[in-house]
Amino acid sequence: MxxxxxxxxxxxxxxxxxxxxxxxxxxxxxxxxxxxxxxxxxxxxxxxxxxxxxxxxxxxxxxxxxxxxxxxxxxxxxxxxxxxxxxxxxxxxxxxxxxxxxxxxxxxxxxxxxxxxxxxxxxxxxxxxxxxxxxxxxxxxxxxxxxxxxxxxxxxxxxxxxxxxxxxxxxxxxxxxxxxxxxxxxxxxxxxxxxxxxxxxxxxxxxxxxxxxxxxxxxxxxxxxxxxxxxxxxxxxxxxxxxxxxxxxxxxxxxxxxxxxxxxSDEARAIRHAFFAEREAPKVRDLPASTPAQEVRRAAVIGAGFMGSGIAHCLARAGIDVLLHDVSVEAAERAVAKLATYPEIEAQRVSVLRELSELAHVDLVIEAVVESMDAKIEVFRKIDPWLRSGALLATNTSTLDVDVLAQATSRAPEVIGLHFFGPAPVMRLLEIVRGAQTSAQAIATSLQLARRMKKVPIVARVGPGFVGNRIFDRLLDAALELAAEGVRPDQVDRVLEGMGMKMGPFRTMDLIGNDVLSKARGGRTDTAGYALAEALVGRERYGQKSGQGWYRYGVDRRTALADPEMEALLPAGSARALAPAEIIDRCLLAMVNEGAHVLEQGIAQRASDIDIAFLLGYGFPRRLGGPMLHADRSGLAVVEQKLLDLRRRTGSAVWTPAPLIMRLAREGGVFNPY
CATH class of the missing domain: 3.90.226.10 (2-enoyl-CoA Hydratase; Chain A, domain 1)
Structure with a gap:
């Protein structure tokens, strides 16, 4: 009725x-x-x-x-x-x-x-x-x-x-x-x-x-x-x-x-796709609707740096009492004092955790320490004995194996990944990473927490880089390959930002830190792109923090300026121009192909989750609906052919079309069925 x-x-x-x-x-x-x-x-x-x-x-x-x-x-x-x-x-x-x-x-x-x-x-x-x-x-x-x-x-x-x-x-x-x-x-x-x-x-x-x-x-x-x-x-x-x-x-x-x-119009269809994808993302296919979620009244955050204090902000803003801990008590005190100045956070909602024994009274702990497996394992081993039975132990890791972290504890079913995107109070995406032994209740509790914090969650399984960073790394790789072929970094960024991305890949690398990315790659030089990136690091061109990277930066260390010295690092000392459409193709095809692998391996539940990750976490233009929808609109048979052409031209196996793309191309199918 x-x-x-x-x-x-x-x-x-x-x-x-x-x-x-x-x-x-x-x-x-x-x-x-x-x-x-x-x-x-x-x-x-x-x-x-x-x-x-x-x-x-x-x-x-x-x-x-x-x-x-x-x-x-x-x-x-x-x-x-x-x-x-x-x-x-x-x-x-x-x-x-x-x-x-x-x-x-x-x-x-x-x-x-x-x-x-x-x-x-x-x-x-x-x-x-x-x-x-x-x-x-x-x-x-x-x-x-x-x-x-x-x-x-x-x-x-x-x-x-x-x-x-x-x-x-x-x-x-x-x-x-x-x-x-x-x-x-x-x-x-x-x-x-x-x-x-x-x-x-x-x-x-x-x-x-x-x-x-x-x-x-x-x-x-x-x-x-x-x-x-x-x-x-x-x-x-x-x-x-x-x-x-x-x-x-x-x-x-x-x-x-x-x-x-x-x-x-295609634009309106893409934005409607994003609307529906946001509502579909929290639905976990094998999670019974009757699964009870644990109420989170009190939480602790380990690490009071940029991410840790940001996560504490999100929790406190959602009405959760937060204990903030850091190896430097002074750093924790400064972070708590700063959080207390925000009008959306109630007074006394956040306080300093001075003794680990206080963890006995929390429902959730989120570690946000340095991205090092050894450091995170040490934190988990210290925390585990103090937590009550049933309390969740979460990691904010963006790349590391959640299952390895879980094995360092006595509570593998309560260990889960909660990957916030920075700045945490602003970014709406939350990547929930379920381990091999993560319980249904832990997943349900994390989804409820996401809703409470007004985040849009996607649920991923364990794998290098999970969903977002794994695919984003292929975008960076594709950009590095273009630079190694002589395409100016500022041209690549200008084209992708003109397409609607909030920040091009080279500006992003400078923001993250080229030394940080080098460490994450293990200093690899096995591709021309990686070798070029290592050459930058060797010259201490780390990015914004050093004043030079793929760009040079002024006193404010924010404004990216094209640097003529970059030409000396490009092949044969000269840059070559490339049609904008080809730059876009190279970068997006890399993302789409890796996205297909992520789907095949069950790391992501659905293609629309990948689209949501990039719309909300990486600045992909909403009017295109996400990389996987963009591929659907292009036609997967066309995507397959372009990948095959790139493999032939570059000689690189990374451009081999994923089996899922080949199958859908034969069937006339799409990644996103709605």
């Missing part, structure tokens, strides 16, 4: 949206709404109508799955059927908003004759965050409700605000508590019915602005300059401009015509 019809008082009909989990505007809901609107319109005992949801959600907007399967415009569509019906009703329809009204849900509410909301109700047109734009009149009605400038800001940023922030605007006619929301909405609807037609409506208002054309021109320029600019944002501005000169109903038709190509 998508709509419940009740009559709480004489003359009033209440239609309650009941379409779990988020009251989406799916086809069954639209059918039920139309049927019930017809029913109350034909009922002479009904004088006024209230449309409402529940305390959590009025309506969360379109069902995105229908955009994917092509049923979003099935009868009765919001634009062609429901909105015209509402406008033609002889009885006023009032939206009673107790929870969130987002996207198409807010558009539906704005096409009602009036709106009553609780002060905390969350309102917003969030379509641009999904690569889309409002397509059911939001660009026409929101400027009429709150003014042109505020509407542009809200729409372009997909911003959600509390209903109380719209007090004094035409968006909300009246406020009520959750307890009397229906009563207030019903009274308003009856008073409108008594006044008779024509009913007041947002569509009858005009958009007033002294310099609308100039304002919109500036907004377009600023939007184009944004790193996260999408076509949906730019087209939304075109649709908003229509509100200045056209009646709302005519603007609605033109807006919808603009919306459809945006909805069907």
């Amino acid at each position: 998508c709509i419940e019809l009740i009559r709480p008082s004489p003359g009033v009909a209440v239609l309650t949206i009941d379409n779990p989990p988020v009251n989406a505007l799916s086809t069954p809901f639209r059918l039920a709404l139309l049927e019930n609107l017809r029913k109350v319109e034909a009922d002479d005992s009904v004088h006024a109508v209230v449309l409402t949801g529940n305390a959590k959600t009025f309506c969360a907007g379109a069902d995105l799955k229908e955009f994917t399967n092509g049923t979003a415009m099935d009868y009765p569509s919001l634009v062609d059927v429901l909105i015209p019906f509402i406008l033609a009703m002889s009885k006023p329809l009032v939206a009673a908003i107790g929870g969130s009204a987002l996207g198409g849900g807010l558009e539906l509410a704005m096409w009602c004759h009036a709106r009553v909301a609780t002060p905390a109700a969350a309102l917003g047109l969030t379509e641009t965050t999904l690569g889309l734009m409002p397509g059911a009149g939001g660009n026409q009605l929101l400027p009429r409700a709150v003014g042109l400038e505020r509407a542009v800001n809200l729409i372009l940023n997909g911003r959600i605000q509390a209903a109380e922030s719209f007090k004094g605007t035409a968006l909300i006619d009246s406020f009520a508590s959750q307890d009397n929301l229906i009563e207030v909405a019903g009274q308003l609807a009856l008073s409108m019915a008594e006044r008779g037609q024509p009913f007041t409506h947002l569509s009858l208002r005009r958009v007033e602005h002294p310099q609308a054309a100039g304002f919109l021109a500036v907004a377009r320029a600023q939007t184009r300059a944004r790193k996260d600019c999408t076509n949906g944002m730019l087209v939304a501005l075109d649709a908003i401009e229509l509100s200045l000169s056209l009646p709302a109903t005519e603007g609605l038709k033109r807006e919808f015509a603009l919306f459809c190509p945006v909805m069907e």
